[in-house]
Amino acid sequence: MTVREIFDTMSYGLAPESAATANAWLDDHNRRFGMFVNGQWLQPSDAKYFDVIAPATGEKMAEVVNGTAEDVDNAYKVAKKAFKGWSQTADHERARILYAIARGIQKHHRLLAVVESLDNGKTIRESRDIDIPLVARHFYHHAGWAQLMARELPGYGPVGVVGQIIPWNFPLLMMAWKVAPALAMGNTVVIKPASATTLSALLFAEIAAEAGLPPGVLNVVTGADGVGKAIVAHGGFDKLAFTGSTGVGKSIRRITAGSGVKLSLELGGKSPFIVFDDADIDAAIEGVVDAIWFNQGEVCCAGSRLLVQENISAAFYDKLKRRMDTLRVGHSLDKNVDMGAVVDQRQKETIERWIEIGLAEGADLYVAKCEMPSEGVFVPPTLLTNVEPASSVVQEEIFGPVLVGMTFRMPAEAIALANNTRYGLAASIWSENINLALDVATKVKAGSVWINSTNLFDAASGFGGYRESGFGREGGREGLFEYVKPAGHKRIQAEIPEVENWGERVYGRPGGGSSVASNGLVDRTAKMYIGGKQARPDGAYMYPVVNPKGEIAGRAGDGNRKDIRNAVEAAHAAKGWADRTPHNRAQILFYMAENLAARADEFAQQIRRMTGRTLKSSKEEVDLAISRLFTYAAYADKHGGTVQETTLYGLVVALNEPVGVIGIACPDEHPLLGFVSLLAPAIAKGNTTVVIPSEKYPLSATDFYQILDTSDLPGGVINIVTGGRDHLSKTLAGHDDVDAMWYFGDAVGSQQVELLSANNMKRTWVTYGQQIDWLDEGQAAGDEFLRQATQVKNVWVPMGE
Ligand code: NDP
Numbered sequence: 001m002t003v004r005e006i007f008d009t010m011s012y013g014l015a016p017e018s019a020a021t022a023n024a025w026l027d028d029h030n031r032r033f034g035m036f037v038n039g040q041w042l043q044p045s046d047a048k049y050f051d052v053i054a055p056a057t058g059e060k061m062a063e064v065v066n067g068t069a070e071d072v073d074n075a076y077k078v079a080k081k082a083f084k085g086w087s088q089t090a091d092h093e094r095a096r097i098l099y100a101i102a103r104g105i106q107k108h109h110r111l112l113a114v115v116e117s118l119d120n121g122k123t124i125r126e127s128r129d130i131d132i133p134l135v136a137r138h139f140y141h142h143a144g145w146a147q148l149m150a151r152e153l154p155g156y157g158p159v160g161v162v163g164q165i166i167p168w169n170f171p172l173l174m175m176a177w178k179v180a181p182a183l184a185m186g187n188t189v190v191i192k193p194a195s196a197t198t199l200s201a202l203l204f205a206e207i208a209a210e211a212g213l214p215p216g217v218l219n220v221v222t223g224a225d226g227v228g229k230a231i232v233a234h235g236g237f238d239k240l241a242f243t244g245s246t247g248v249g250k251s252i253r254r255i256t257a258g259s260g261v262k263l264s265l266e267l268g269g270k271s272p273f274i275v276f277d278d279a280d281i282d283a284a285i286e287g288v289v290d291a292i293w294f295n296q297g298e299v300c301c302a303g304s305r306l307l308v309q310e311n312i313s314a315a316f317y318d319k320l321k322r323r324m325d326t327l328r329v330g331h332s333l334d335k336n337v338d339m340g341a342v343v344d345q346r347q348k349e350t351i352e353r354w355i356e357i358g359l360a361e362g363a364d365l366y367v368a369k370c371e372m373p374s375e376g377v378f379v380p381p382t383l384l385t386n387v388e389p390a391s392s393v394v395q396e397e398i399f400g401p402v403l404v405g406m407t408f409r410m411p412a413e414a415i416a417l418a419n420n421t422r423y424g425l426a427a428s429i430w431s432e433n434i435n436l437a438l439d440v441a442t443k444v445k446a447g448s449v450w451i452n453s454t455n456l457f458d459a460a461s462g463f464g465g466y467r468e469s470g471f472g473r474e475g476g477r478e479g480l481f482e483y484v485k486p487a488g489h490k491r492i493q494a495e496i497p498e499v500e501n502w503g504e505r506v507y508g509r510p511g512g513g514s515s516v517a518s519n520g521l522v523d524r525t526a527k528m529y530i531g532g533k534q535a536r537p538d539g540a541y542m543y544p545v546v547n548p549k550g551e552i553a554g555r556a557g558d559g560n561r562k563d564i565r566n567a568v569e570a571a572h573a574a575k576g577w578a579d580r581t582p583h584n585r586a587q588i589l590f591y592m593a594e595n596l597a598a599r600a601d602e603f604a605q606q607i608r609r610m611t612g613r614t615l616k617s618s619k620e621e622v623d624l625a626i627s628r629l630f631t632y633a634a635y636a637d638k639h640g641g642t643v644q645e646t647t648l649y650g651l652v653v654a655l656n657e658p659v660g661v662i663g664i665a666c667p668d669e670h671p672l673l674g675f676v677s678l679l680a681p682a683i684a685k686g687n688t689t690v691v692i693p694s695e696k697y698p699l700s701a702t703d704f705y706q707i708l709d710t711s712d713l714p715g716g717v718i719n720i721v722t723g724g725r726d727h728l729s730k731t732l733a734g735h736d737d738v739d740a741m742w743y744f745g746d747a748v749g750s751q752q753v754e755l756l757s758a759n760n761m762k763r764t765w766v767t768y769g770q771q772i773d774w775l776d777e778g779q780a781a782g783d784e785f786l787r788q789a790t791q792v793k794n795v796w797v798p799m800g801e
Pocket of ligand 1: 165166167168169192193194195196223224225226227228229232243244245246248249251266267268269299300350397398399
């Protein structure tokens, strides 16, 4: 091509990045890699190997070990041994090592970027300018957290040995997101990279060792999904962290149910990209490019669902198609391309299958008229319009460069469409009206919301999902709690017997008590409380509340599935509670405390009658319940969030949002205080609740609705369903419209709740039968309760014209 022709067309020539250093590194290893365990390359004599293929060319780059369950166990033992030393290493020493790793990443920046691009197919522009700088930033930031651990997280220690499983879309970045906080907090790690992209993890392990990370602190076991399964099934790991598909995430939740393992899951997404008619259209078009064609659309938080306000949609889609035609697709090392290869042939076929499904469902297809490489696995930028909100291509994650586009008329419709998904990872909102954009940002259910921007990340801001996008955060202060536990806290590894028909209940058993407590209330049957009204149990069954002497202290409704479903419906109808001002919620909690104080004697008598405890101890329980209501009235307006100190010129605001509808199964100990200690943090932070009070001693809770009735609490915020704790928990834990389940019961129930929760990936908080001292404010109130009652949403607001 002549210079003249180039001027005429303004087209780009090839600008390849050199692969020389990467090739030299591969050659140094004879293009055959062992696993990196205990600071050494490990190639078992009987090891099997698989090929590392460059997706842009189909060429074989190297071979890596296909690890086994035995290799996982070996690495675990090494990491366990190393934990003794690393967890005792001074904060400053760990900080120095993490800092040295960050420096090492910067030193090997180019090598890492080239290896990453060759192995994954992503463009060098992105690996060089986005992935690797973010990796270094993550280690710098967490070097800081290591330094400050004792000061900033007093009373917390490392969790132990951590098993981590990562995907292929951002191989090194996902590794950094997991490894940096784990090491900073004094844990040791066994990590499995995706089989499609192993090289940068191995290179990283080498760099970390060079930076002085002691042997055994970080171990890399390569292999296929069998290695991942072995990590999950191993049983020894104290914490598992997974990023990948929602299907595998759910299976991990089920397999680990009841094991007491700490779990964080970063799963799929189908994130909305909302364009209002007053948006800066040119900027929004570039935003779409970054949202869905960044990293070939193989991004969990890709803005893959475009929602454009109807009055500008024709012009917008027209402009978008013209922009699509100018995108360049090509070899990952060409510095001028916008999109590289997808990760492998299998992923290419998956993406193409989704496009066919879209067409079969009646979508209109637009494919960018860009030149496509003749070899390698590439998919062009693709747009599907004329789709329905319920179309599979609108609901399911495609994980490729395929955008689906719809329109909306009013902001409320945009919000409804945005939330019409089982996922909740991210959202992007475009409008020059900041009031509108912020309003929508608070109403969209997603862990990260970008205003007039998209796909922004930083180590100081936690990333993670709502709903079926998983739970847990990576990055920021909020992410640290995934890798710490209260010092001295032992993981509960209960022997859980096999149970059949957990939570089955036989209704209408007669009797239960030998005589009658002298309270004059025996014939009174406490009703349940749903939607702010007393409710008779659907099945009309009652059960006797029997005190330790065998006397009947009263009767309570024996609730069933229908009662729970009604209560969940009422809790949903009351969700406006979250929009009340924190001050208003505080006022109501104070008022509840005041009303309880006015009837303290009556409540103490009830506790005494039910539990057989002394009046003094019953009074103490009531007093503490009043104090705990004060605690959460105080916290109602003191746990709102923070401004994150990221690299963005703008505001990144971490909001502690309510989780939604929380199911709460209360303990039997301290029937009033346990009940109040759990529902108060939940409602203080704007959640609505379905509470199953102590099965044994439910009458404090049923008396409590008189307090609720006189405290201005809107109906439906607290719903009380009495009956069999496990029977009712079973329906709550499996209910798709419940967002979290707290279960303060035995190990079997805890396991079952975790198992059932995987249906919709609701968050769970279970105690495996471990007793909490409800009288101890340190154990029974505070941070952990507030964290369980909230989820962090980071809203990114760039500044400047
Ligand atoms: P997976 O969820 O299967 O893989 C992610 C990681 O988990 C890989 O390291 C994988 O190993 C490992 N793994 C696979 N199966 C298991 C298992 N049963 N137990 C433990 N570990 C396991 O994603 P895929 O690579 O198969 O991609 C499939 C789809 O998942 C994509 O099309 C996309 O929709 C979605 N996805 C989402 C990601 C996200 O960030 N949200 C990331 C990647 C994929 P190996 O690679 O060796 O099989």
